[in-house]
Amino acid sequence: MLSHEENERLTRVGPGTPMGNTMRRYWMPALLSWELPEPDGAPVRVRLLGEDLVAFRTTDGKVGLVDEFCAHRGVSLWLGRNEDNGIRCVFHGWKYDRDGQCVEQMNEQRPFCSKVKIAGYPTVEMAGVVWAYMGPRDKQPAPPNYDWTLYSQPNVAVNKGVQECNWLQALEGGIDTSHFTILHRALKKNPIQYAVSVDSPGMKGGAPTIEVEYTDYGYAYYGVRPMADESRYVRGYHFVMPFTALRPPGPDKQQVHGHYWVPIDDENCMVWNFYYSYGGEDMSTRITDGHSGNSYGDFIDINNGFRPVRNRTNGWMIDRAIQKTETFTGIEGINQQDRAVQESMRPIVDRTKENLGPADKAIIATRLLLLKAVAAVEQGGDPVGIAPSYYELRAAEGTYPKNVDWRGELLPRMYPKSKKQKAPESAA
Ligand code: FES
Ligand SMILES: [Fe+2]
Missing domain, CATH: 3.90.380.10 (Naphthalene 1,2-dioxygenase Alpha Subunit; Chain A, domain 1)
Known part of the structure; x- marks a missing residue:
């Protein structure tokens, strides 16, 4: 038996919650490798720990896992173009790399990309699974070599x-x-x-x-x-x-x-x-x-x-x-x-x-x-x-x-x- 407070503490995992912060310190399975069969293929929606994300396989074959929503005006990057090692929002062409860093803004004469970043999480692929780490970068543990x-x-x-x-x-x-x-x-x-x-x-x-x-x-x-x-x-x-x-x-x-x-x-x-x-x-x-x-x-x-x-x-x-x-x-x-x-x-x-x-x-x-x-x-x-x-x-x-x-x-x-x-x- 647990108190109501303990039950809440253990079960809630959204950003900033006590268990959410704890769980973000571990590698976790995010999606199956076959869901992203080819470089520059269709992105896939992934919801993890209450966060809406999109995964995409880059031109180089690596897996990006970033916030689903564009930092400009919130369009879903699931609609986006997966091209040249980044995911590009189809509304005004803002593009993000695997780290979530904005690298292009097609609708701006004087882009301010360096000031724009969305969440982007490290991934590793092992045994046909894409694993994600959603915690602080300086705390990233060794890969999940079960x-x-x-x-x-x-x-x-x-x-x-x-x-x-x-x-x-x-x-x-x-x-x-x-x-x-x-x-x-x-x-x-x-x-x-x-x-x-x-x-x-x-x-x-x-x-x-x-x-x-x-x-x-x-x-x-x-x-x-x-x-x-x-x-x-x-x-x-x-x-x-x-x-x-x-x-x-x-x-x-x-x-x-x-x-x-x-x-x-x-x-x-x-x-x-x-x-x-x-x-x-x-x-x-x-x-x-x-x-x-x-x-x-x-x-x-x-x-x-x-x-x-x-x-x-x-x-x-x-x-x-x-x-x-x-x-x-x-x-x-x-x-x-x-x-x-x-x-x-x-x-x-x-x-x-x-x-x-x-x-x-x-x-x-x-x-x-x-x-x-x-x-x-x-x-x-x-x-x-x-x-x-x-x-x-x-x-x-x-x-x-x-x-x-x-x-x-x-x-x-x-x-x-x-x-x-x-x-x-x-x-x-
Ligand atoms: S909403 Fe994504 S570029 Fe404008
Ligand atoms: Fe069982």
């Missing part, structure tokens, strides 16, 4: 979809491991829609104990489920500040999956989904499979700003007959089920009214870290997680006999290249 961003197709796949609620409740749903065998469960073998199998270790195990271990990038956490034979089924995750989760893919796969919950504004976020294999597996089908509830066309309408096809206005297309006999929700698609429950809480959930229990430990840890980061930035310091200590992290899971030290087995897989094979003592 383990997955160093792989390329077909070993990595990434897609995205809008979730019509505040970023924090979307994130809190994603890191909440206790729900995955409930919300996503099948009611019988081979249901007509994909669901977590009744034969999976998670379903066979009991409710989990959640263990949280704070780190210098956020925390590692574990859902430890007791099995009937007294072994333990352990799922190990990482939470990387401020909105990233790495999760294990299911037993026996050399893969990691994960999400970024990036605020579009206070009441919408973009959920980024990535899937990669460090064992050479082809991940390209993850973009199109319907199981995840993220495939374009069936679930996400890419012609409508990546908005969900199943949404609040159509009751997430819940099928009550399927809910009775086939799956727990009657809603198709694993991540679509997540979207439905989180959107159903209303745009910004009222955290003064909730009742958290021990199964919500990771959620409590997230809020503590975020509040600390906001306080650190307010006091002129750095928030946790901007140092590159999150590079190389992986999520992993396994089933371990009663007498086996599961940490000794699991942590080397979660910190594979690091000397650190054991996370710090639990502080939650």
Whole structure:
């Protein structure tokens, strides 16, 4: 439970807000590289942290990300001409470079370009994603070299979809491991829609104990489920500040999956989904499979700003007959089920009214870290997680006999290249 003030502090991300200032200290996924397929091609609208921006690929192939609106009289640069390493407003021909600096004013005999600048944010492209940094230039962190961003197709796949609620409740749903065998469960073998199998270790195990271990990038956490034979089924995750989760893919796969919950504004976020294999597996089908509830066309309408096809206005297309006999929700698609429950809480959930229990430990840890980061930035310091200590992290899971030290087995897989094979003592 949070006070109203804390809830406001954590959820609002517009320019000048405490969380907005904090979030602007991190790199964040802004758009997919394929949305800007060619130099001097069509610009794309991007809304991030409540700011309306346009992205364009320059003549040199770099990505500009600038304020959508012309500094002259406010025309949208989405209408603009993308030419000769800049975006030109079609009204009076003012042109801006990637930094947002005005470089030409076609309607002026004596141009005053040097006095005119709009916002322009640095970008980097990695793993088919354009990443943006929207904070103070002198505080720009090292590039976001997550383990997955160093792989390329077909070993990595990434897609995205809008979730019509505040970023924090979307994130809190994603890191909440206790729900995955409930919300996503099948009611019988081979249901007509994909669901977590009744034969999976998670379903066979009991409710989990959640263990949280704070780190210098956020925390590692574990859902430890007791099995009937007294072994333990352990799922190990990482939470990387401020909105990233790495999760294990299911037993026996050399893969990691994960999400970024990036605020579009206070009441919408973009959920980024990535899937990669460090064992050479082809991940390209993850973009199109319907199981995840993220495939374009069936679930996400890419012609409508990546908005969900199943949404609040159509009751997430819940099928009550399927809910009775086939799956727990009657809603198709694993991540679509997540979207439905989180959107159903209303745009910004009222955290003064909730009742958290021990199964919500990771959620409590997230809020503590975020509040600390906001306080650190307010006091002129750095928030946790901007140092590159999150590079190389992986999520992993396994089933371990009663007498086996599961940490000794699991942590080397979660910190594979690091000397650190054991996370710090639990502080939650
Ligand atoms: S409004 Fe853009 S140049 Fe005049
Ligand atoms: Fe889920």
